[in-house]
Amino acid sequence: DAGVTQSPTHLIKTRGQQVTLRCSPKSGHDTVSWYQQALGQGPQFIFQYYEEEERQRGNFPDRFSGHQFPNYSSELNVNALLLGDSALYLCASSFVGQGTNEQFFGPGTRLTVL
Amino acid sequence: QKEVEQDPGPLSVPEGAIVSLNCTYSNSAFQYFMWYRQYSRKGPELLMYTYSSGNKEDGRFTAQVDKSSKYISLFIRDSQPSDSATYLCAMGDMNRDDKIIFGKGTRLHILP
Numbered sequence: 001d002a003g004v005t006q007s008p009t010h011l012i013k014t015r016g017q018q019v020t021l022r023c024s025p026k027s028g029h030d031t032v033s034w035y036q037q038a039l040g041q042g043p044q045f046i047f048q049y050y051e052e053e054e055r056q057r058g059n060f061p062d063r064f065s066g067h068q069f070p071n072y073s074s075e076l077n078v079n080a081l082l083l084g085d086s087a088l089y090l091c092a093s094s095f096v097g098q099g100t101n102e103q104f105f106g107p108g109t110r111l112t113v114l
Numbered sequence: 115q116k117e118v119e120q121d122p123g124p125l126s127v128p129e130g131a132i133v134s135l136n137c138t139y140s141n142s143a144f145q146y147f148m149w150y151r152q153y154s155r156k157g158p159e160l161l162m163y164t165y166s167s168g169n170k171e172d173g174r175f176t177a178q179v180d181k182s183s184k185y186i187s188l189f190i191r192d193s194q195p196s197d198s199a200t201y202l203c204a205m206g207d208m209n210r211d212d213k214i215i216f217g218k219g220t221r222l223h224i225l226p
Binding site: 040043058101102103104110 | 118122144148157158165202206208214216217218219
């Protein structure tokens with residue numbers, strides 16, 4: 001049973017550029033959440049996608065956008081990159097029908113903005 | 115006051131000792147509580163999920179929730195060097211939304 005997968009593993013960009021990160025949820029899961037984890041901090045919730053719609057959003061600017069595809073996979077897009085966007089970006093998946101919010105994380109994409 | 119407070123450590127204990135990790139929270143609406151383990155440069159791994167006050171045991175791990183005190187704990191028995199990692203507490207309120215709020219994490223070192 002494949003767990004949550006993310007690509008790429010690492011990414012280096014320069015300020016002002018745009019980036020797209022990808023996530024495939026655990027088999028049987030239909031909901032994808034994205035988190036940003038700065039060094040030495042806990043993950044911060046960015047947004048959650050369910051049925052191809054943004055369901056919840058944290059305190060992140062509109063530069064952060066996402067998408068969910070019919071196969072439940074998801075993308076996170078960040079425009080106009082800032083140095084402060086350097087972080088580990090985590091994707092987590094869950095199943096709405098389970099009635100709980102147990103979320104399972106992928107290995108993350110480490111983004112460095114120079 | 116932050117919604118979730120967690121001592122960042124580091125916490126160093128000898129192999130075989132009982133480890134106690136704790137978080138406090140301010141939002142009485144939180145209904146479910148989780149503990150994750152995160153190894154360096156890896157994603158968090160779900161260890162325990164609890165939905166009510168009291169204790170939940172899984173192998174060497176015991177999660178404890180005290181909603182009246184807004185305090186949760188994770189106990190690790192017979193600690194092993196492989197338990198060395200960062201432990202993150204997390205919690206949420208499914209009635210309000212599904213956002214999970216994480217603590218900063220406690221770095222744990224088990225000394226052989």
